[in-house]
Amino acid sequence: MNKITIDKNKNIPLYMQVYSQIKRFIENGSLPGGYKLPTIRSLAKELGVNNITIINAYKLLEQNGYVYTKVGSGTYVCEDIKKDDEMEENIKSLDQGQFALRKGMINFASSSPNPELFPVEDFRELINRVLKRDGGYAFEYQDTKGYKPLRESVKEFVKKDQIFTSIDNIQIISGGQQGIDVVSKALINFEDAIIAERPTYSWALASFESRGAEILEVELQKDGIDLEELEDKLKKFKPRFIYVIPNFHNPTGITYSEEKKKKLISLAEKYETYVVEDDFASELSFTKEKTLPLKAYDKHDRVIYIKSFSKVYMPGLRLGFIIAPERFVSSFLKAKYVSDLSTSGLMQRAFDLYLRENIWVKHVESIKQVMYERFSEMGRRLENLKNYTEFEHPKGGFYFWLKLKNNLSAKSLYSKCLDRNLMIVPGDIFFMGKKENSFVRLSFASCEVKEIAKGIEILGEILKGYFDENNNVYVPII
Amino acid sequence: MNKITIDKNKNIPLYMQVYSQIKRFIENGSLPGGYKLPTIRSLAKELGVNNITIINAYKLLEQNGYVYTKVGSGTYVCEDIKKDDEMEENIKSLDQGQFALRKGMINFASSSPNPELFPVEDFRELINRVLKRDGGYAFEYQDTKGYKPLRESVKEFVKKDQIFTSIDNIQIISGGQQGIDVVSKALINFEDAIIAERPTYSWALASFESRGAEILEVELQKDGIDLEELEDKLKKFKPRFIYVIPNFHNPTGITYSEEKKKKLISLAEKYETYVVEDDFASELSFTKEKTLPLKAYDKHDRVIYIKSFSKVYMPGLRLGFIIAPERFVSSFLKAKYVSDLSTSGLMQRAFDLYLRENIWVKHVESIKQVMYERFSEMGRRLENLKNYTEFEHPKGGFYFWLKLKNNLSAKSLYSKCLDRNLMIVPGDIFFMGKKENSFVRLSFASCEVKEIAKGIEILGEILKGYFDENNNVYVPII
Numbered sequence: 001m002n003k004i005t006i007d008k009n010k011n012i013p014l015y016m017q018v019y020s021q022i023k024r025f026i027e028n029g030s031l032p033g034g035y036k037l038p039t040i041r042s043l044a045k046e047l048g049v050n051n052i053t054i055i056n057a058y059k060l061l062e063q064n065g066y067v068y069t070k071v072g073s074g075t076y077v078c079e080d081i082k083k084d085d086e087m088e089e090n091i092k093s094l095d096q097g098q099f100a101l102r103k104g105m106i107n108f109a110s111s112s113p114n115p116e117l118f119p120v121e122d123f124r125e126l127i128n129r130v131l132k133r134d135g136g137y138a139f140e141y142q143d144t145k146g147y148k149p150l151r152e153s154v155k156e157f158v159k160k161d162q163i164f165t166s167i168d169n170i171q172i173i174s175g176g177q178q179g180i181d182v183v184s185k186a187l188i189n190f191e192d193a194i195i196a197e198r199p200t201y202s203w204a205l206a207s208f209e210s211r212g213a214e215i216l217e218v219e220l221q222k223d224g225i226d227l228e229e230l231e232d233k234l235k236k237f238k239p240r241f242i243y244v245i246p247n248f249h250n251p252t253g254i255t256y257s258e259e260k261k262k263k264l265i266s267l268a269e270k271y272e273t274y275v276v277e278d279d280f281a282s283e284l285s286f287t288k289e290k291t292l293p294l295k296a297y298d299k300h301d302r303v304i305y306i307k308s309f310s311k312v313y314m315p316g317l318r319l320g321f322i323i324a325p326e327r328f329v330s331s332f333l334k335a336k337y338v339s340d341l342s343t344s345g346l347m348q349r350a351f352d353l354y355l356r357e358n359i360w361v362k363h364v365e366s367i368k369q370v371m372y373e374r375f376s377e378m379g380r381r382l383e384n385l386k387n388y389t390e391f392e393h394p395k396g397g398f399y400f401w402l403k404l405k406n407n408l409s410a411k412s413l414y415s416k417c418l419d420r421n422l423m424i425v426p427g428d429i430f431f432m433g434k435k436e437n438s439f440v441r442l443s444f445a446s447c448e449v450k451e452i453a454k455g456i457e458i459l460g461e462i463l464k465g466y467f468d469e470n471n472n473v474y475v476p477i478i
Numbered sequence: 479m480n481k482i483t484i485d486k487n488k489n490i491p492l493y494m495q496v497y498s499q500i501k502r503f504i505e506n507g508s509l510p511g512g513y514k515l516p517t518i519r520s521l522a523k524e525l526g527v528n529n530i531t532i533i534n535a536y537k538l539l540e541q542n543g544y545v546y547t548k549v550g551s552g553t554y555v556c557e558d559i560k561k562d563d564e565m566e567e568n569i570k571s572l573d574q575g576q577f578a579l580r581k582g583m584i585n586f587a588s589s590s591p592n593p594e595l596f597p598v599e600d601f602r603e604l605i606n607r608v609l610k611r612d613g614g615y616a617f618e619y620q621d622t623k624g625y626k627p628l629r630e631s632v633k634e635f636v637k638k639d640q641i642f643t644s645i646d647n648i649q650i651i652s653g654g655q656q657g658i659d660v661v662s663k664a665l666i667n668f669e670d671a672i673i674a675e676r677p678t679y680s681w682a683l684a685s686f687e688s689r690g691a692e693i694l695e696v697e698l699q700k701d702g703i704d705l706e707e708l709e710d711k712l713k714k715f716k717p718r719f720i721y722v723i724p725n726f727h728n729p730t731g732i733t734y735s736e737e738k739k740k741k742l743i744s745l746a747e748k749y750e751t752y753v754v755e756d757d758f759a760s761e762l763s764f765t766k767e768k769t770l771p772l773k774a775y776d777k778h779d780r781v782i783y784i785k786s787f788s789k790v791y792m793p794g795l796r797l798g799f800i801i802a803p804e805r806f807v808s809s810f811l812k813a814k815y816v817s818d819l820s821t822s823g824l825m826q827r828a829f830d831l832y833l834r835e836n837i838w839v840k841h842v843e844s845i846k847q848v849m850y851e852r853f854s855e856m857g858r859r860l861e862n863l864k865n866y867t868e869f870e871h872p873k874g875g876f877y878f879w880l881k882l883k884n885n886l887s888a889k890s891l892y893s894k895c896l897d898r899n900l901m902i903v904p905g906d907i908f909f910m911g912k913k914e915n916s917f918v919r920l921s922f923a924s925c926e927v928k929e930i931a932k933g934i935e936i937l938g939e940i941l942k943g944y945f946d947e948n949n950n951v952y953v954p955i956i
Contacts, residue, residue: 002487003485003486003487005483005487007483009480009481112618112619114614115613115614115615115617115618116613116614117614118613118614118617120609120613120616120617123609123617124606124609127609128606131598131601131602131605135593135598136592136593136595136596137593138598138794139593139596139598139601139792139793139794139795140590140593140596140792140793140794141590141788141793141794142794174652174796174818177815177816177818177819178817178818181816181818185688189690190668190690203815203816206812206815206816207816210663210813212667212668212690310619314614314617314618315619315819316616316617316618316619316620316822316823316824317617317822318652318818318820318821318822334684335688337655337684338655338659338681338684338685338688339655339656339659339817339818340652340653340655340656340659340796340817340818341653341681341793342796343796344794344795344796344822344825345794346794347822
C-alpha cells in the first residue's frame with residue numbers, strides 16, 4: 001500500500017486523515033478492487049496510532065462503500081467504486097439530455113416546467129421598460145453584492161416565508177448552483193468535512209468535491225434527515241456545514257417535518273456548525289399545511305439560505321440569492337467576485353420590478369395549479385404500478401422517487417425507457433459512496449397531463465415485461 | 479515553529495512542501511513578522527532532508543517576499559505580509575468603487591468604457607427579435623457548453639484573429655472572470671504550482687489562490703514576460719499553467735512582441751505545460767501593427783484562450799468564451815456545470831445575432847476611435863509629468879502604468895486624489911508576495927477627453943506638491 005502520513009498537529013481527527021488517504025488511493029486506482037487492507041493492528045503500529053483510530057477509519061470507509069469486511073478474513077477494497085470519470089459520463093448523459101429536441105419524447109427527467117409556462121410576455125415588457133429607463137447602465141457591471149433595489153425587493157419577498165432579514169445579508173447570485181459554488185468557495189478548505197443527505201442533488205456534491213471536501217452522507221427518513229446518525233457524525237467530524245433540501249427534496253420529494261426542521265437547527269447550534277438550505281421550489285406546495293423554509297425557524301443564525309429563481313420562475317433568468325449569517329457576508333461577497341464579478345444587471349433590474357410590483361403572485365398561483373394537476377395524474381397512475389415499485393406521494397415540488405422491487409436495475413430500466421422515447425433519471429447519480437441501483441426519479445415538471453398518462457403506461461409495460469420475464473411477479477392479494 | 483510534515487511519496491518536490499507550509503504559517507500569523515526561522519542545517523536535520531531542500535525553500539520564500547536574509551545572522555519573517563483580509567479590503571474599496579454614483583468624480587479606475595458608449599439600441603432590438611422568435615425557449619436552461627449557433631458565430635468571429643478552431647473546442651462562459659474560475663476549477667489541485675506575470679490582474683490570482691495553488695511570479699519586461707526567469711521556474715516547478723495577458727496587459731499596458739509570443743508557446747511545449755491567455759481587449763489596437771492573440775501562434779495546442787466580451791462590448795452581457803485544447807474540453811464543461819449550470823440563453827441568442835450579422839464591426843470601429851482619442855489625450859498630458867513619473871505609451875487597451883519617482887507611496891497619492899474627486903488605482907494590488915508601492919494604474923476607458931485633461935492636471939498638482947514638500951524636485955535640464 002502507498003504510504004499514509006499522519007500529522008498530529010493538524011486540526012483534523014487522525015482517523016479522518018487515514019480515511020481520506022486510503023479513500024484517495026482507492027479512487028485513483030492505486031488500491032484496486034479486491035485488495036486486502038493491512039490488519040488494524042499492523043497499520044496502527046506502522047502509523048504509531050491507537051487501534052481505535054484505524055477501526056474508525058475502516059468503519060467510515062465501509063459506511064461509504066469503499067471497502068467491505070469478510071468476517072475472520074479482513075477488510076477488502078470494493079470492486080464497484082465511483083470513479084472520477086463517472087461524473088463525466090453523467091454530464092454527458094445530461095448533455096444528451098437536451099431531449100426537448102428529440103421529437104415526441106416524454107420527458108420525466110427535466111427539473112423545470114416546460115418553457116410554454118414561463119412568464120415570457122411579462123418579462124419582455126419589463127426588460128423593455130428597464131432598457132428605456134436605464135439605457136447603458138443596465139449593461140454596466142452591477143454591484144457584486146447585487147442591485148440594491150432588487151435586494152430590497154427580495155427582503156420584502158421572503159417575508160411571505162416568515163424570513164425577516166436585512167438587505168446587507170442578501171447576496172444576489174446567478175442561480176442556485178452558483179449559490180452552492182459560492183458557499184463552497186467561501187467555506188470549504190481542502191479535506192474539510194461536509195455532511196449531506198443520502199441521497200441528494202448530485203451537482204452540490206460535485207461542487208463540494210471540487211473543493212477537496214470529505215463528504216459524509218446521512219440517511220434520509222420519511223420526515224427528513226436521520227437526526228441520530230447526524231448527531232453522531234457531528235460529534236465525530238465537526239463538519240463545516242450540513243447541506244440539506246428540506247422542502248420537496250431533490251430527488252426524493254421528501255419534506256422535513258416542522259419538528260425535524262427545528263431540531264436540525266438546534267443540532268447545528270449545539271455543535272457550532274451551519275446548515276446550508278437549498279430551496280428551489282418551496283412555493284409549490286400541494287397541501288394546506290404551511291411548508292416554511294428552514295430559514296424561517298433560524299433563531300440562532302445558523303442557516304445559510306440559498307434560493308433559486310430558476311425552477312419556479314424561469315431557468316434562463318440565471319438569478320437567485322443567498323441569505324447569509326452576518327459572519328459570512330464578506331466571504332460570500334469575495335467568493336462571488338472571484339466567480340464572475342457580478343450577475344447580469346439587466347436581469348436583476350427586470351426581476352426587481354417583477355417582485356416589486358407583485359407580478360410574480362399570479363404566476364406562482366397558475367404554475368402551482370398546473371403542477372398540482374400533473375402531480376395528481378402521475379400519482380394516480382403510479383398507484384397501478386405498486387406491484388413493481390414502492391414510493392410516497394410528495395407534498396409539493398416536482399418529483400416521485402421510486403424504489404424498484406426485486407432490486408431491478410434502474411440503469412437497465414433507463415435504457416429500455418429510452419428505447420421507447422421515455423426519459424427517466426436513474427437514481428444512482430444521487431448517491432456518493434455506496435451506490436443504490438434500484439431507484440428512479442420521475443419528474444412531472446415539464447409534461448402535460450396527457451403525456452404523463454402515456455409515460456406511466458409505457459413505464460408500466462416495461463416493468464411488467466421485466467417481472468414477467470423473471471417469473472417473479474408479485475400477485476396482488478385481491 | 480509549528481511542525482512541518484514532509485511526504486516523500488507525494489508528487490510535489492520536497493522544498494515546495496516546506497515552502498508551502500512555512501508560507502501558510504506566515505500568512506495565518508503563527509509565524510509573526512521578525513520571527514527568525516530555524517537554521518538551514520537544523521531544519522534539514524529535523525525533517526530528514528538534504529540542506530539543499532531547505533535552501534531552495536528559503537530562497538523561494540525570499541523571492542516571494544515572505545522572508546529576508548540578514549547576512550551572517552539568518553532568515554527572518556517579513557513584517558509587511560499580504561494577509562487574507564487584505565483581499566477583502568480590496569474588494570471593499572472596489573465596492574465603494576461604484577464611483578459613477580459620486581457626482582463629478584473623474585474616474586481613472588474603471589476598466590470598461592462608460593455606458594453611454596454601449597451598443598444598447600442594437601441589443602434592445604436583438605433581444606426583442608429573439609424573444610419574438612424563441613419565446614420561453616430563450617429562458618430555458620441552455621446547453622452547458624453554450625448555445626450552438628453562438629459557438630458557430632464565435633468560430634467565424636475569431637478567424638479575424640487568425641484563430642481556426644472547431645465549435646467542439648469552444649466553451650461559452652459568463653464573462654472572463656468566470657473563464658479564469660472555470661479553468662482554475664478544472665486544472666488546479668491543492669498545492670499545484672501556477673506561474674503568473676508580475677504584476678498581473680489581481681482577481682485571477684485570487685481565483686488561483688482560492689484553489690490552493692502556489693503562485694510563482696515572473697517579471698514582465700517591456701516586450702513581455704522574462705523568458706529566462708520563466709524557463710528557470712518551468713524547469714524547477716512543473717507548473718500546471720502560465721497565466722498571461724499578452725495584449726495591452728492589465729495593469730501595465732504592455733504588449734508582447736511577436737517573437738516572445740512564439741517563444742512562450744515553445745517553452746510551454748518544451749516543458750509540457752499550458753498557457754492560459756486572458757484576452758479582454760485585443761480589438762483595441764492603436765497602431766498599424768497587427769496584434770494577434772497568442773492563440774493565433776499556437777501550433778502545439780498549448781494555449782487555453784479566454785476571451786471576454788465585457789470590456790469592448792458591454793459588461794452586462796456576462797458573456798465570453800474559452801477555446802480549449804481538445805484534452806481539456808470535457809473537464810472545462812464539467813467545471814462550467816458545477817459553477818452555474820449554464821450561461822443566460824437570452825444573452826447568448828442576442829449576441830449570436832450580433833456576431834452573425836456583423837453588427838459588432840461598426841461598434842468596434844467606433845469604440846476604437848473614441849479610445850484612441852482618450853489614449854492620445856492622456857499620453858500627451860502625462861508627458862508633462864515626466865519629472866515625477868516614468869511610463870510607456872501602450873499600443874492599445876485602456877491603461878497607463880506609472881512608476882512614481884522617489885518611491886512615492888501610491889496609496890498616499892490615491893488618498894490625496896480621492897480628496898480631489900479623482901479616482902486612480904494604486905498598483906500594489908497587482909502584486910503577490912513582495913509588494914511594490916510606487917505604481918499607479920490610470921485607465922482612460924471611461925472618461926471623456928475633457929475629463930482626462932482635468933484629471934491629469936489635478937494629478938500633476940498633487941504630484942508637484944509632494945515633490946516640492948520633500949525638497950527634492952527633479953529640475954528639468956532645459
